Amino acid sequence: MLAVERLTAIEKALNASDCISVAELSKSFKVTEETIRRDLEKLVIKDSTVIRVHGGAYKIREFDQEAPYQLREAMLVEEKDRIARRSLACLEPGDTIMLDSSTTALHLAQCIKLSTLRLSVITNSLRIASELSDCNHTNLIVTGGTYRPTSRSFIGYATTRAMEDLHADKAFVSCSGLHPAYGLTDNNEGEAQVRRLMLAHSNCRYLLIDSDKFGRCKNYRIADLDGVKALFTNREPDEGIKSLMAERGVELVVC
Known part of the structure; x- marks a missing residue:
């Protein structure tokens, strides 16, 4: 050819x-x-x-520049797996946790399934819900809402309304971009709202962010780094982000 x-x-x-x-x-x-x-x-x-x-x-797609889920799921697989296995150590038996719709959170869900930890898992991710649907040591809570195929997740009014009535010990959240001036941002307004609520409704907040997100700023703001306990990643960020993390007291965990 x-x-x-x-x-x-x-x-x-x-x-x-x-x-x-x-x-x-x-x-x-x-x-x-x-x-x-x-x-x-x-x-x-x-x-x-x-x-x-x-x-x-x-x-x-029109109004949606995020890469399709199946492509993101195949990207940086080893790096995301290392991040997930390292962040698994933050969990304790009996924890209630929130997992967003990121592919890195999916890796954490897969690690949870292979563990013996008894947990309650709150998620807006259909992919994570499917992964944990037959896991007999997890209590699965799915938010429901309007289905978004690009992220295989639920967003919108029903999702955020459900999130308002939920609380967790720990949240594990990603983003589309982490910028030293603008904090955590997302490609999609609905995803940004859900991630913002997950962080706000958890006692302890963790970020699962691969190095591709560093230095990027997307359309919708999620939050700054206040109250975040640790950021798990596969590579050290630049000095601007490291300085911001130090100011906010965020632990950097390179996996």
Whole structure:
């Protein structure tokens, strides 16, 4: 297959599925992953709605620039697993915890399932709810609400109304961006509201943030770092974020 034919085929695949991975395309077209990366860079130049991310690319939806869940789930898997396993040590038997809809929180849910910890888990994530649905040592509380396919989660009025009546010992929350001037931000207003409430309605607050989020500022503010106990990540942030964390008394845990 000629390079131009392969590029056309990749474009058709992206239009059909909204997201594609480098590994899958490499296997499908029997070329190296580096070749696919070059193809995707050409596609980004050609089409402004195509966004390159670590491990693949996706087409932005109107009013929603977040990468589709299935693509995010395949990104930085080892790093997210290390973050999850390290943060699991914060849990104690009998805890009630809140988990947001992030893929890193999903890794923590998977660690909880493999453990023997008896916990109550509050989440707005359909993916996490499915993961823990047959876990006999967790009491699962799902917020309900309006389903958002991009994040496989529930948001909106019913979700925030449910959150107002819930409280937890600990919250484990991620974000779309962590910026030294603007704090924690999100791509989606509904997700930002849920994460803000999870932090506000928990006694102890933990952040699960991979290094791709550092230095980014998105449209919707979640919160600043006040009251956050620790940030779990896979790489040290820059001095601006480290300085902000030191000012707020947030422990940095590099996994």
